[in-house]
Amino acid sequence: MTTVAQLLAQSQPLLVGSDSPALDIELLLCHCLEKERSYLRAWPDATVPDLALQQFQTLLQRRIDGEPVAYLMGERGFWSLDLAVNASTLIPRPETELLVEVALGKVQEKPSATILDLGTGTGAIALSLAAERSDCAITACDIEAAAVALAESNRKKYALDNVELCQSDWFSALGQQRFDLIVSNPPYIDPDDIHLEQGDVRFEPRSALVAANKGLADIEHIISRAPAYLTEGAWLLFEHGYDQAAAVQSLLTEAGFTQIFTEQDLAGVDRVTGALGPWRSKTNG
Missing domain, CATH: 3.40.50.150 (Vaccinia Virus protein VP39)
Structure with a gap:
């Protein structure tokens, strides 16, 4: 059983090629959990469901390989809008x-x-x-x-x-x-x-x-x-x-x-x- 806090702590050192590893990991985890970032602060001891964990691990590896977070999540905020993005x-x-x-x-x-x-x-x-x-x-x-x-x-x-x-x-x-x-x-x-x-x-x-x-x-x-x-x-x-x-x-x-x-x-x-x-x-x- 992996908690939110454990997953964040384990994952950040793996993302050495990013200018913002902590932010990248939080965004990817929230995407997999279908939660806002405030959830990570409010519920650090919450267990990450197996399906969300598997999805996160897949996306994390792709991010480690350099793929942009926006492509991994399929969206990017701009001005007042959340826009779908793709390659x-x-x-x-x-x-x-x-x-x-x-x-x-x-x-x-x-x-x-x-x-x-x-x-x-x-x-x-x-x-x-x-x-x-x-x-x-x-x-x-x-x-x-x-x-x-x-x-x-x-x-x-x-x-x-x-x-x-x-x-x-x-x-x-x-x-x-x-x-x-x-x-x-x-x-x-x-x-x-x-x-x-x-x-x-x-x-x-x-x-x-x-x-x-x-x-x-x-x-x-x-x-x-x-x-x-x-x-x-x-x-x-x-x-x-x-x-x-x-x-x-x-x-x-x-x-x-x-x-x-x-x-x-x-x-x-x-x-x-x-x-x-x-x-x-x-x-x-």
Whole structure:
């Protein structure tokens, strides 16, 4: 018979490759017990049922092998939502919440704004915006059908009917639509970045992580096509890598964007860059 306290004590030393072994183990055990983390504090002497113990041991070994906790649990909290995740998409990260925060600020004065989320993945950004602004019409697209299906499942969970999902290679399926705001957390990692062989990103889809031209290729593409999909006075916002702010600002300047700015995340890292878009007549996107 194994108690909660015994299992926690036995398991933590085994998880040497994690930055947060105690948290990882608590999350996995709560997942197997179908309990909140407060249960572990309140009932340390409770016996762990055999089925839950077997499930926990299986998940712990997978975590020891490096698999992300979010994939093991099948969900990740983001903004005010608990989102289903799987290996077809990136795992939503806390720093991306800055993009949601900045986006909300840009449409604060715009009732019934139209918003586009490019490369939506789990739907984290689009659904968070939709939950905060029920009056806004949000389109979210991704090139991967599996990602669109996952985002649609998350949308249905929260009945966010102001979000429309579609499969699209960036702007390719959007026709003549225009938007008051375009947001994107695109692939922005250099294919030669050594961090791709470390931590959770080893298990995430490479296509959602890396881009050519030192990680800037997809950002360049979006910047070049975005003006034809922006309404007059609309904004374009990106999440990008820690060292890419200057390059993204330069690309926006060259494309005719104005009022360019960069915001830092809670760690003090340049994380989101945006600009007021140049408006032009529709061209093929």
